[in-house]
Amino acid sequence: MKKGIIILVITYFVLFSNFSPTKGYNDEKIPVLMYHHLEEKLDNNLVISRENFDNQMKSLKEEGYNTITAQQLYNYLIGGMQLPQKPVLITFDDGYLSNYEIAYPILKKYKMHAEIFVITSRILENTVDKPNSKEIPKMNWNQLREMKDYITIQSHTWDSHYKFKSSNGSTNTALYGPGYINNKLENQTEYIERVTNDFIQSRKIIKEKLGYEPIAITYPYGVISNEAINSVKAAGFKLGFVINNKSVIKGDNRFVLSRITVNGNDSGVELINKIKNSNL
Template identity: 65%
Template sequence: MINQNKKTYFKERISSKKYGVLMKKIIIVAIFCFFIISKFTPIHGQQEKIPVLMYHHLENNLNSNVVISPENFEDQIRTLKEEGYNSISSQQLYDFLNYNIKLPENPVLITFYDGYLSNYELAYPILKKYGMHAEIFVITSRILEKNEKNSYLNEIPKMNWNQLRAMQDFITIQSHTWDSHYKLVSNNGVKNAALYGPGYINNNFEEQLQYEERVKNDLILSRKLIKEKLGYEPIAISYPFGIKSEDTIELSKVAGFKMGYVIENKKIIKGDNLFSLSRITVNGNETGDELIKRLKS
């Protein structure tokens, strides 16, 4: 009877030890899983929000929704830097949204549109001074081959390809179409963005296939030119006037773009449609502190 009790006792001890080892393993795995989840999950359930700032033209002593003076621009860029914001590229934003590749703290994407000469003469030196990257979305048909005058009357001077090449240490060039920054009268008599849908051309209304061919060829040509002139293909398209349709998105994908920008004046978060990413209009009248306050609100 005593021997039997001893056997039972030792069996229970062995089982207890196995149970203890098992529980330790479970606890270790649970701690590891918690560490991994906490590492990649935003604190308190907050998602990272990335602002994409939208600028156009710089001009001395002139500030508005689309124009900013060099003094005000430098104040904004300097304040962003002092407040710990880190400039990123569309490629970094794409990698974050698509593959969860970590971004630097306080990421901000600084963008310009149309390809104005002032971006090279006034904005680029300021960006370089503060070590801030930016992206310029150019209308490629408007970019000059050399230093000749613009062939389009009453147009603010644009850059040439040599100037775009000279800025590659802090500037990436993306597409604002080849030559579709205009509006067409649609079938309801209202003007809409040329990329949006069929419109009247030379008093004739386009068929759907004609519209698709026009837009597809324009977008492909814009990417081709940037590749030929700068050595890389742009991954992002900004729709003129911030207007797009489902057709616009599909044609952008066909042309080889990976992402597209609209204007909704809100920050980007994971889960946003890659072809409907929002930009925030920067007012030239804002001080650096006012811009920061708006970004933090």
């Protein structure tokens, strides 16, 4: 009799109890940090020094944050994956050589993952090729391959990181709408074709060089249009990032996910506070 009662009680709890998954799983607030270039001893709005980047990564580690990949974020947002507690996604834009020379060793030191969003037309084949002397040096494909243990490469477009004169006469980003190409104003169809081809090309070259297709894209200057978002989807991307300085939560539009700008002057403590304030 006792055995029968125990079975009934267990059955009741299995069928009718509200089991709570690991804390934060359904309502996790996920900070996505945005970095660019690193220098040995320079900290400003867009550049961070080796020392301060190390301090920031150390602070994240000590505070119990766990780095995740863009793929894990996507799987979580569509409901198929449970994330570790205090997840954080670390991202870099543009593909600067400093990401390989400075950031990568520090990430390895703390066993932390990051995603680097590269302008694929700017990535050289190897160190023998001459970089564009007018730009901050970018990485080459050999270096990108070398970092695969802690880095995933994503897209920052094929070659749309620029601004031009738009249809209303103002200066705008290449993704936002039609603009003047060779002194001729694009029509809407030409604009959509241009950005779609750019997105497709960026995914294609990463697949050819690294063996996998990127699933995420960051929009240059954080600016995008509804038409370009449709092109992002058509090209096969699953995630797109803007810059709104707030954390990502389930239910956000996957193609306009926010990132938090990390200032080179932020101390480790200030970065942690910035993350906490982005959750409010």
